[in-house]
Amino acid sequence: MTVSDPYFIERLMMEFPFLQQIREYVGSFGIKLEDFADPSMRSLVDVAVKRVEDSLAHGIRAAEESSTSPSEVEIFSYPLSIALVAMLEDDYAIRRFAASEAERYAKILEKIDRSSVRDILHYVATQVLGMRVKLAQPPYEFEMHFADYLKHATRLNEPRWKLVNRTLKRGYVLLTRPEMATLIKNALETHIEERLRAVGRLGVPDFLKEHVQRLKQLLETRRWREVKLGERLAPELWPPCMQALKQRLLAGEAVSHFGNFTIAAFLINIGWTTDEIIQMYSQRGDFDERIARYQVEHIAGQRGSRTKYTVPRCATLQTHGLCIENGRLCGDVKSPMQYYRRQARRAAAGKRREEPEAQTKAENV
Amino acid sequence: MSFLSQDEALLVHHLFKEYYRSSRGREIFEPRFIERREFGYMPFGQKVLVRHLGFKDMNELKRAIERITPLHVYRSAALYHFPTAPMGEKGWIGAELIFDIDADHLPTRCKKEHDFAYCPSCGTILEYGSKTCAGCGSQEVRKVEWVCEGCISAARTELLKLMDFLENDFDIKPEDMVISFSGNRGYHLAVYSDDVLELDRVARQEIVEYLTATNMDISFHGLALRSKLREAVPDYTDYGWRGRLARSAYEVLTLVRQGNQETRDKLLELLSEEDLNELEEISPLWSERARWDTLKTKKAARHVKQDQLSAVIKHAIERSIANIDNVVTMDVHRLLRLSNTLNGKTGLLAAVMPYDQLQEINPFEYFAVLPEEPTINLWVVSSPRFSLAGNIYGPYRNERVKLPAYAAAYLLCKGVARLAEH
Secondary structure, eight states: OOTTOHHHHHHHHHHOTTSHHHHHHHHTTTOOGGGGGSGGGHHHHHHHHHHHHHHHHHGGGHHHHSOSSOOHHHHHHHHHHHHHHHHHOOHHHHHHHHHHHHHHHHHHHHHSOHHHHHHHHHHIIIIISOOOEEEOOTTOOEEEEHHHHHHHHTTOOSGGGSGGGSOEETTEEEEOHHHHHHHHHHHHHHHHHHHHHHHOOOOOOHHHHHHHHHHHHHHHHHHHHHOOTTSOOOGGGSOHHHHHHHHHHHTTOOOOHHHHHHHHHHHHHTTOOHHHHHHHHTTSTTOOHHHHHHHHHHHTTSSTTOOOOOOOOHHHHHHTTOOSGGGTTTOSOSSHHHHHHHHHHHHHHHHHHHHHHHHHHHHHO | OOOSSHHHHHHHHHHHHHHHHSTGGGOOOOOTTGGGOOEEEEOTTSOOOEEEEOOSSHHHHHHHHHHHOOSEEEEESEEESSTTSOGGGSOEEEEOEEEEEEGGGSOOSHHHHHOEEEOTTTOOEEETTOOSOTTTOOSOOEEEOOOOHHHHHHHHHHHHHHHHIIIIISOOOGGGEEEEEOSSSEEEEEEOOHHHHTOOHHHHHHHHHHHHTTTOOGGGGTOOSSSOOOSSOOOTTOSHHHHHHHHHHHHHHHHHHTTOHHHHHHHHTTSOHHHHHHHTTTGGGGSSSOOGGGSOSSOSSTTSSOOHHHHHHHHHHHHHSOOOOHHHHHOTTOEEEOTTSBOTTTSOBOOBOOGGGTTTOOHHHHOOOSOSOSOEEEEEEEEOOEEETTEEEOOEEEEEEEEOHHHHHHHHHTTSEEEOOO
8 A cells, every 4th residue: 555545535534534534535525613502413412521521531541441433423523622622711621631632533544554654754754843864774664854853853752852962964864664653642732732723712501511511520630630830849859950949059169140039939939938038038148138039029020021930841951961970860751840740740649648537537526 | 341541432433434435345245135034233332232223225225324334234044023122122033043153262373472461551461360559559551352363263263163163063055154253353154044043042052062062971872981882883974974974983082193283282181191092092993984882981990971982972062063152152142343334343354155165264364444644643551462444553561652553443442542642
């Protein structure tokens, strides 16, 4: 089976509803949002809602339960799923939906027989995602232009994805088949996210009000479980680099300008107030309140360009020599904030387990 | 600002103004999409950066440069929807991929010979890095970083390495690059092909790491230090870092065989004498292909840090990397010197270099573009020997000299001379 085979294209369309061709195909039927209000479309609406619900509730695990050969119902319901996510007006919903969809396609790609997967990966990369990809000779099967590669590979954390550890052949990065599949999954996720954001705001028609309401509630419970940064973690739970910076600051040791920026940005992002940060700095001998306040307020976005600065990523900290033991203590994270959020989740989960117990005790008294 | 007083600044300002009014002074480099760029400048007399400026075309820009006649002129590498808006509201479209190679960052030997400090109040010449004057105890010591032909040639070597990476590994075409002399101690290279325009900071950091072998794990290039070497070890004709590692290692071994002192010294920091001497015999074995298996992976002596294989690889990498200023390349909002304008630190032209003449052109000879007339009487505190426009001047120390305008401006900009009365 080759890419020019009409059957191949048709099957691909069925399995990848976001493909340009399928959009044209669905578009040719002239379906509008209002048409879904018709009782005959009920099953399509249900499928669309279920798809969004699953992705919000289970994230990428939703992909496990999805079928590999979607029916026409699933294809036609896809634009409605997109619309529903847009109606939630929530970035977290967008990211979660995109991640689970990308995972679903990755699963489908895994199940396609080996003889044609190379052509399909090539087709999806070049035609759907617009990447510059060439077929190559084993052990590498693909070559991807470095600019396209960098767009997606920088989200992957392992050393083997770093450009410096790849073979670069006249502007193209050599890739094995599994590597290509991983990059495509990442690129699909970005692609779906971009499409969702491009939809913009959508009014909720009456027939969907109830569904949207329910999805919003689901989203709230999910979010609550995800991150609760409201409660601050004790410094022992901070990422090692931040613990070290704080200790060096308190010990009066010299900390580079970048080090100062990093810890201040971190403290602001975990919810410290400017005054609290200045309080901490005031313990140093070389403290100058005027300068410290100016700088902290600048980083917090209360001055100057009014941009609230984000905490530098692990790679940047490594470049500046602030990373502790090359992240060995941190597990698989890309930024100190990711580490912090994970700790916050763990702390929250621990608390929830404790709470019911405490309540029972109180009742017994 | 490095002029010794307002008088010196005024004179140089005048020379700059005359230059920008002349026909050559109007050949300022035109960046693509000029109306999408932010411009900035540093005026004579004040240490401020005026930025967030925009110009709709080259004529408008040239008129402004002639009118203001700045000490330094800058333009953004980035393109913006609103170049004159505050930083957060400019609407970033993309940025050229820029590289700065500065002799100051390179470990040149000449630095020790020509960098110095001096005390403006009593004229005592001090060692570079001194904080107080040994003569009068003053705290106001001025640092002088000199740039010699050795510095520029070291920077040029790095530039050529960078270009080799860009052309061969990244397939960037010469016609998509602009290479300029910085006007002081190095070179700038800007890539403006569409491929690189949209790269974000993280992607640029990856490119920097590639060029500097930062975070490289050689096992991904077929080399392993502990386990047995795999079959597909890097060889000379391999692409990317694999080929670079093999070729560079062969060079290192050849240099060792030829008794090259610098190479031997470097390796001796890592190896025992015995291990190093053994390496002399190896390069002939490498003539056909890279025979990594001929390098020992066990240390000959306990006190040394590394084995032959690690030491050769380490030095091979060190020789291959391009020493660029990482921060400049990663900054997607960077202002960089506008090519074909005067550099206020030297009075030299930050000139665009023709791609095929990089090797031949000595910037000190070609880019001293200020006129010879008038000749200017100076009191020079201290200056090593230097060559400009094909003439040799100095060394001078606390003496009165008469110099052509371009050479006088050079010393005045560096803050090592003041105007002397007639």
